[in-house]
Every structure is written in C-alpha cells, then in structure tokens.
Amino acid sequence: xxxxxxxxxxxxxxxxxxxxxxxxxxxxxxxxxxxxxxxxxxxxxxxxxxxxxxxxxxxxxxxxxxxxxxxxxxxxxxxxxxxxxxxxxxxxxxxxxxxxxxxxxxxxxxxxxxxxxxxxxxxxxxxxxxxxxxxxxxxxxxxxxxxxxxxxxxxxxxxxxxxxxxxxxxxxxxx
Numbered sequence: 001x002x003x004x005x006x007x008x009x010x011x012x013x014x015x016x017x018x019x020x021x022x023x024x025x026x027x028x029x030x031x032x033x034x035x036x037x038x039x040x041x042x043x044x045x046x047x048x049x050x051x052x053x054x055x056x057x058x059x060x061x062x063x064x065x066x067x068x069x070x071x072x073x074x075x076x077x078x079x080x081x082x083x084x085x086x087x088x089x090x091x092x093x094x095x096x097x098x099x100x101x102x103x104x105x106x107x108x109x110x111x112x113x114x115x116x117x118x119x120x121x122x123x124x125x126x127x128x129x130x131x132x133x134x135x136x137x138x139x140x141x142x143x144x145x146x147x148x149x150x151x152x153x154x155x156x157x158x159x160x161x162x163x164x165x166x167x168x169x170x171x172x173x174x175x
Contacts, residue, residue, distance in 0.1 A: 016042050016056045025070035025084065030098075031057065033084050035067035041086050043098060060096050062103045065089035069155075071117040071125070078123075085125050087114025093127050093137065105140035116156035118164065128156035128166055 019037035026032050031045040031054060041060040047053040066089045073083035073095075081099035088094075093114055095105035112130035119125055125137040130152040136144035148166060155167040 012053050014044060014054060014056070016059070019066070022066060022068045023070045023086075025072050027072045027082060027084065027098075028074055030075075030082060033070050033072070035070050035086055037066035039063045039066060039088075041067055041070065041084060041096065043084065058098065058101045060084065060086070060101060060103075062094055062096075063088040063090050063092060068113070069115060069117040071119045073119060073123065085117050085119065087117050087127055089113045091129070093117070093125060095125070095140070105137075107135075107137045107140055107142070109135055109142045109145075112152070115152070115154050116166075118156050118158040120158060121162070126156055126158060126164060128153040134164070134166060 017036040017038050021034050021036050023035035024032060031043060033041055033043050035041050039061065042056055043058040044054040045057040047055045067086050069087045071085040073079055075082045079097050083098055084096045086094050091110045091112060093107035094103050097104045110129040110131050114127050114129050116128035127135050132147055132149050132152060134146045134148055134153065134156060135142050149168050151168050153166050153168055157165050
C-alpha cells in the first residue's frame with residue numbers, strides 16, 4: 001500500500017488485530033497501544049533493528065466485547081513498565097500492568113459502553129460512558145460519580161489545568 005501526502009509517507013503497516021482498530025494511545029517513549037473490536041489491546045514497541053518500525057510486544061485479552069478508549073499510566077513504583085487502561089462495550093474499565101501483561105484492576109459500575117478515559121495527575125482514572133455518566137476511579141473503586149448529561153457521553157479528556165472536558169454534541173468544561 002503506497003500512501004504519501006503533505007510530506008508524510010507510509011513507513012510501515014502493523015497487522016495483528018483480527019478486526020477494526022477502535023483506539024490508539026501513545027505510551028510515553030515505550031511505544032503505543034491499540035484496541036480493537038477483536039476484544040484485545042495490543043502493545044507495540046519500537047523495533048530495535050529497524051528505525052521507524054514497531055513490533056507487537058504484548059497482546060492483552062480480558063474484555064468480553066470490543067475495546068475502545070485507552071489511556072497510559074507512566075512507569076512508577078506500582079507499574080515499573082507503565083500501565084494501560086482500557087474501556088469496552090462490556091461496560092468494564094480494565095487496568096493492565098504492562099510488565100506482567102495482565103489485568104490488575106477491574107472497574108465495574110457503568111451500565112453501558114465505556115466511551116472515554118483520562119488519567120488524573122494523582123493516578124485516578126476518569127471514565128465516560130453511553131450511560132450518561134462520568135466516574136472517577138481510585139485503586140479499582142469508584143470514588144466519584146457524575147451524571148452530567150442527559151445523553152450519551154462520547155469522550156472525556158483532562159486538561160493540564162486539571163479540568164475535565166466531556167463531549168456529546170458539544171463540549172462541557174468541569175472544574
């Protein structure tokens with residue numbers, strides 16, 4: 001497949017998912033993660049032999065339905081190689097320890113598909129859902145719950161200021 005436009009050119013194709021990719025997340029300098037309708041999260045690390053190439057490093061399977069949003073937890077005491085947070089149509093938010101390649105926290109509480117994820121500076125996870133709610137999770141437990149909209153929330157991000165933005169048909173700012 002040849003592709004070139006505006007100074008960019010295709011440098012590699014990564015094939016591993018068995019269905020369409022639903023989310024991508026940069027994982028610091030370690031690589032990036034992808035999620036798919038195939039119910040997996042895949043972690044791609046830079047190929048030490050080939051510049052601008054990546055290799056499949058880990059396949060994370062634990063969701064019972066398609067996986068969408070992803071978020072990165074930088075390396076620290078708790079997760080030496082970092083962590084990945086994933087949200088799925090199965091209503092779950094899963095925390096993955098990248099060094100072990102396994103789920104270390106399963107967060108249950110949403111009634112419908114998880115549509116967005118963000119990580120707060122203190123490590124709390126913020127999730128949005130089609131159930132019109134936003135939840136804040138700490139160590140696997142919901143500590144805050146907001147029903148901010150009357151329609152499905154499609155996305156959530158955290159600004160450097162700490163404010164949260166949620167998106168439906170328009171944006172809302174929470175402080």
